[in-house]
Amino acid sequence: LPSGLVLASDSRSNAGIDQIQAVRKLEVLAEPGRRLIAIQSAGNLATTQSVISNLKQALGRGVLGEDLYGANTMFEAAQIVGDMLRRITDRDAHYVQPYGDVSASFLVSGQIVGEAPRLFEVYQAGNFVEASQRSAFLQIGETKYGKPILDRALNPDNSLDEAAKLALLSFDATIRSNLSVGLPIDMLRYETDSFSAVNLVTIPEHNAYWRELRRGYGEGLTALVAGLPAPPSAEALGAATGAKGGGA
């Protein structure tokens, strides 16, 4: 959004329904006042952790194409993450494939002095796409259940708080429908030109705000649907459109 970025990641990692753990999938790397780079992960946990650990080790060492603090643009930052993903995949894929899927994907976002905030999705192949005014959000991982509310209600004019509510409701939709997603949710509301992660929050399970948000949305939705007009009868539709509405 022109006002900034809203980033949200759940914490559920699973290798089958009986091996579930809570992990952090949102990493924030910041040089206060100069750059803030956030990396969100989905996919094979060994792969994503290896990519993140290697990128952190390279921070500030000045190696071209490896050091995120040396990136002059967020485009370069996305390229560095994609290249590291390719290196880890090249290293591990052959050994991991007999046991499962080695692939991973990332959202790389943030702001570097001299640019507006930017948001990229790094595919498992290491290439990447950028969000724009016309497609203002990107998702990785279990993306389908949470997409409709963003398609319907997210507007580039939204404030960060409005967009943050939609991000949480998008997660709630996925959590209700899919076991592989779960709280806590890490969420950063990054304000344009702040170069700061001061608004990074963790919403834990059994949180009062989360309960209130779900309750308010559920009740409001029921009332909203109740207030919409009922679908027309076969006669009304036939009269209005000339379409055949009769039974078999």
Add this chain to the structure above:
Amino acid sequence: LPSGLVLASDSRSNAGIDQIQAVRKLEVLAEPGRRLIAIQSAGNLATTQSVISNLKQALGRGVLGEDLYGANTMFEAAQIVGDMLRRITDRDAHYVQPYGDVSASFLVSGQIVGEAPRLFEVYQAGNFVEASQRSAFLQIGETKYGKPILDRALNPDNSLDEAAKLALLSFDATIRSNLSVGLPIDMLRYETDSFSAVNLVTIPEHNAYWRELRRGYGEGLTALVAGLPAPPSAEALGAATGAKGGGA
């Protein structure tokens, strides 16, 4: 629902994005006053049309295990559909596999005198499951985008009209997010013990009710989200939960 069944099917059939056509995926077979059986299709169109045509040809011929008008229960009806699917798959799979996926699935629902209305999902393997009070809806085809609103708002106490609105909003969510689903929508509101398809309607593209439903829901949703409380700040969350909310 205790009040009856709401069945909705879109009309989009596609074999790639440049081969799209409108087809009927909701068939209603009725013996007025005695039985109403609805069959909804998803998957390979040649397979589903072959299953439906064979079942229609067998109607009233009295062949055990083939004639849906000879089924004494909806369970038997689901079994007949599953067996026919197996027969068509056995016949075609070997020839079709080099070109694409032969598989198909069905929702088989309705009421036969002596039973309450029932709803089954017939898997591509020909086996099937039944909906219940605890899982009051079943979906086939492109199921993910349309699931959250049903998970959140469908209640077994809903009237048929309330459930019908939710079914249409569920389709709208999918239509917004996925090209493989499109109007017209065929929808039957079947009232328990009516044994009639009088409430079978077709909602065409550019229909005034459909436009009004989408507009009313979209505007209502935006207002609903705007009225929900904003997510707490890092300080507020830290104070409330003791969780670490600071930046990296």
